Amino acid sequence: MRMYCITVDNNHYEKIKRLGYIPVGLGNKIFSKKFESDNRGDNISLKNPFYGEYSFHYWLWKNELKNLKDKEWVGFCQYRKFWSLNIDKKNYKNIDELNKYLIKQIPEAFNEYETILGNPLFINQLKPNAEYFVDKMPTNFLWLGCIDKLFSHSKIICVKRDPMAVVWSNYKHYFSNSELNFSNSFDDIISYYEAYEDLMRFWGRNLNRKIYNMNYENLTINPKTEINKLLTFCGLEWEASCLYFHKQKGLVQTASRAQVKKPIYRGSSNLADTNGLVMQENQPYIPHSFVYYDSPSTTNATTYTSYIRVSVNTVTTYYSFPTYGKMGMTAMEIAQ
Numbered sequence: 001m002r003m004y005c006i007t008v009d010n011n012h013y014e015k016i017k018r019l020g021y022i023p024v025g026l027g028n029k030i031f032s033k034k035f036e037s038d039n040r041g042d043n044i045s046l047k048n049p050f051y052g053e054y055s056f057h058y059w060l061w062k063n064e065l066k067n068l069k070d071k072e073w074v075g076f077c078q079y080r081k082f083w084s085l086n087i088d089k090k091n092y093k094n095i096d097e098l099n100k101y102l103i104k105q106i107p108e109a110f111n112e113y114e115t116i117l118g119n120p121l122f123i124n125q126l127k128p129n130a131e132y133f134v135d136k137m138p139t140n141f142l143w144l145g146c147i148d149k150l151f152s153h154s155k156i157i158c159v160k161r162d163p164m165a166v167v168w169s170n171y172k173h174y175f176s177n178s179e180l181n182f183s184n185s186f187d188d189i190i191s192y193y194e195a196y197e198d199l200m201r202f203w204g205r206n207l208n209r210k211i212y213n214m215n216y217e218n219l220t221i222n223p224k225t226e227i228n229k230l231l232t233f234c235g236l237e238w239e240a241s242c243l244y245f246h247k248q249k250g251l252v253q254t255a256s257r258a259q260v261k262k263p264i265y266r267g268s269s270n271l272a273d274t275n276g277l278v279m280q281e282n283q284p285y286i287p288h289s290f291v292y293y294d295s296p297s298t299t300n301a302t303t304y305t306s307y308i309r310v311s312v313n314t315v316t317t318y319y320s321f322p323t324y325g326k327m328g329m330t331a332m333e334i335a336q
Contacts, residue, residue, distance in 0.1 A: 001072065001073040001074070001075065002022060002068075002072070002073070002074045002075070003020070003021045003022065003074075003075045003076070003077070004021065004022045004024050004036070004056070004060070004074070004075070004076040004077075005019070005021035005022065005023055005024065005076070005077055005078070005079055006024045006025075006026050006038075006053055006056050006076060006077075006078055006079065007023065007024070007025065007026065007078070007079040008025070008026050008027060008029065009079070010025070010031055010032055010035075012079050013032060013034055013035060015079075016079065019102060020102070021077070022036055023035050023036065024036045024037065024038060024056060024076075025037040025038070025039075026038055026045075026048055026052075026053065026055060026056055027039070027045050027048035027049070027055065028045040028046050028048065038055050038056045038058070038059035038060075039059075040059070040063070041059065041062065041063040042059070042062035042063055043055065043058065043059045043062070043063075044058050044059075045059070050179060050181075051142075051179065052179075053076075053078065054142070054143065056076065057143070057146055058146075060074070060076070061145070061146055061149070065149075138179075138180060139179050139180075141158070141196060141199060141200060141203070142199070144156060144203045144207060144211075145203070145206075145207070148207050148208070148209060155212065155233065155234050156207075156209065156210075156211045156212065157211075157212045157214060157230065157233075157234075158200060158211050158212065158213050158214070159214045159216050159219075160213055160214065160215050160216060161215075161216035161217070162216070162217065163193060166193060167186065167189050167190060167193065170182075170183040170189050171183060171184075171186060171189060210233075212230065212233045214226065214230060219264065220264050220265065223243060223264050224243060227242050227243070243263075243264075244263075245260065246260060246261050246262050246263050304329065304331070
């Protein structure tokens with residue numbers, strides 16, 4: 001078994017070696033030549049300030065995995081966050097005491113697994129008998145290649161939403177995570193979104209598995225149909241509670257904590273966009289119309305709102321009626 005310990009401090013070398021782990025220096029910093037370093041070979045160490053330990057994951061994937069022997073385990077931990085067999089004790093007086101409890105070899109009982117997570121990632125604390133868990137971190141799309149290799153039985157789901165709604169949702173939320181600093185600027189969000197689309201196309205072409213693409217707008221219109229299709233992809237059975245997630249009493253600590261306490265609603269994205277009508281400055285107004293078929297999947301009253309989108313150079317502004325121009329709307333109910 002190879003056990004790596006990542007650090008950003010040259011002074012940690014001797015302590016890590018005494019524990020029997022392989023010291024790895026993180027980032028584009030000059031480390032002692034004794035260290036393994038993620039700035040050698042094929043690497044993204046320059047991005048370490050933004051991606052943290054993922055720069056090590058990339059280096060390991062590109063440079064070291066090919067050198068592993070058959071059935072050889074590889075693991076890693078952070079300095080001061082070691083793999084201990086003694087789950088009842090968290091503090092040790094010295095390195096020698098700690099060393100007695102460190103995992104140096106994978107227990108034989110674990111051989112049936114492909115991946116082992118230290119300190120069960122709080123999964124067991126959340127749901128003692130859980131068969132599945134969901135990770136919906138916003139930057140997961142960056143690591144689909146690694147996820148594909150580590151979790152070969154996992155299901156990858158990509159939710160596609162109206163780009164303008166995505167940009168606005170990111171901008172109006174404050175994210176303390178440094179990986180999401182791009183959300184403080186419209187220009188940065190747009191550039192990030194374009195890079196995301198490009199990378200997802202790459203994964204779609206190169207991963208040896210299907211990525212399930214779910215359309216958010218379709219989900220809000222026909223939730224039962226879309227959820228059923230998603231469950232089929234995941235190999236799960238339909239449960240009525242899928243439509244009543246907002247009634248769950250569990251604690252939610254993410255940015256969507258307010259939304260998940262409400263039923264599925266459709267007010268956060270465009271239903272239709274006419275596109276294509278180009279007008280020059282001082283040009284007389286050109287009448288324009290379009291038809292849109294909607295299936296709101298509800299017997300409650302539904303409100304529709306129309307806007308005019310005006311784009312000048314790179315600046316886009318939305319005007320409601322009758323502030324800007326005149327409009328008429330005809331609604332027609334079609335019997336089943």
